[in-house]
Amino acid sequence: MRDIDGRAIAKALGAEVSADAESLRANGTTPTLAVVVPTDDDATAWYVRSIERTAGRVGVECRTVHLSEPTAADLTKRLDALSADDAVHGIICQTPLPAGISLSEVGEHIAVAKDVDGANPASLGRLAAGLDTFAPATAAAVAEILRRESVPLKGKRAVIIGRSMVVGKPAAMLLLAEHATVTVCHSRTEDLPAVCAEADVLVAAVGRAAMVTADYVKPGATVIDVGTNPTDDGGLVGDVDAASVAARAGALTPVPGGVGPVTTMLLMRHTVTAAARCSLNA
Ligand code: NAP
Numbered sequence: 001m002r003d004i005d006g007r008a009i010a011k012a013l014g015a016e017v018s019a020d021a022e023s024l025r026a027n028g029t030t031p032t033l034a035v036v037v038p039t040d041d042d043a044t045a046w047y048v049r050s051i052e053r054t055a056g057r058v059g060v061e062c063r064t065v066h067l068s069e070p071t072a073a074d075l076t077k078r079l080d081a082l083s084a085d086d087a088v089h090g091i092i093c094q095t096p097l098p099a100g101i102s103l104s105e106v107g108e109h110i111a112v113a114k115d116v117d118g119a120n121p122a123s124l125g126r127l128a129a130g131l132d133t134f135a136p137a138t139a140a141a142v143a144e145i146l147r148r149e150s151v152p153l154k155g156k157r158a159v160i161i162g163r164s165m166v167v168g169k170p171a172a173m174l175l176l177a178e179h180a181t182v183t184v185c186h187s188r189t190e191d192l193p194a195v196c197a198e199a200d201v202l203v204a205a206v207g208r209a210a211m212v213t214a215d216y217v218k219p220g221a222t223v224i225d226v227g228t229n230p231t232d233d234g235g236l237v238g239d240v241d242a243a244s245v246a247a248r249a250g251a252l253t254p255v256p257g258g259v260g261p262v263t264t265m266l267l268m269r270h271t272v273t274a275a276a277r278c279s280l281n282a
Helices: 006-026 042-058 072-084 103-107 121-128 137-148 168-177 192-196 259-281
Strands: 032-037 061-066 090-093 157-161 181-185 201-204 222-225
Touching: 006 042, 006 137, 006 259, 032 042, 032 072, 032 259, 042 061, 042 259, 072 090, 072 103, 090 103, 090 259, 103 121, 121 168, 137 168, 137 222, 137 259, 157 168, 157 192, 168 181, 168 201, 181 192
Parallel strands: 032 061, 032 090, 157 181, 157 201, 201 222
Antiparallel strands: none
């Protein structure tokens, strides 16, 4: 089994993004990403720092807006203001959200043109309709990795475990657009290992450490592990038991170092694309 190097893919993508950001800056537009952080959660703070570092490397300005225990009204007012701010090209809102506030409710206050992480339900609708839009970065990372690794999708069986708005559903639409035959599984799917074992491409987006074992994998399949499950010693493991699937899978994205770095870089790609569109319309 071959490990797919997400860091190398992110680096190649980063070189392209950086060149595009530089030419926008030369023409007077500084691509700018606003990161709204409505939580004091340590893991979120760590992730936001990694977004800031990646932004700095590729010439995207990152504006972090920290709100401590905001109400829904505080949060939506801030997102409305950022949506109306001509100097901001991309907006993301980090999770976890305060209790009682849903991502869809918040997402509706992110202008679709600036919705670089596909949080507005309207963005998902546009994706389903085949219209130009930003897919959630994690789902886009799944498709980007498969494209850069030249994994055949046309006519192939793709199985996705997970049906969330941020990963499973948009990933299904992106793979469908590549002419894969897509099955979406979830917690009520009967005989999950047998369904997964039909997949040429298996995407695990569940949030259960090492759930996917060799019996889920068709010999030679490409396995994309989206899961990020914290371990007791402060590390991360995926949804796939890499040691178990090693003898059957053709290729696997490791955790860490697989989907994660590509996701962060795609937030930059989307922000630079949004900035370029904005400068064309100016
Ligand atoms: P989520 O909203 O909790 O969705 C999990 C999905 O898995 C649900 O559809 C759920 O089914 C399904 N599921 C749960 N237990 C299952 C089981 N035993 N068998 C089959 N399906 C099961 O999670 P998410 O936001 O999509 O995230 C999924 C994973 O990806 C998490 O580990 C998350 O941390 C990770 N993630 C990684 C990145 C990255 O950049 N690498 C970004 C985002 C998320 P039901 O719908 O029936 O409940």
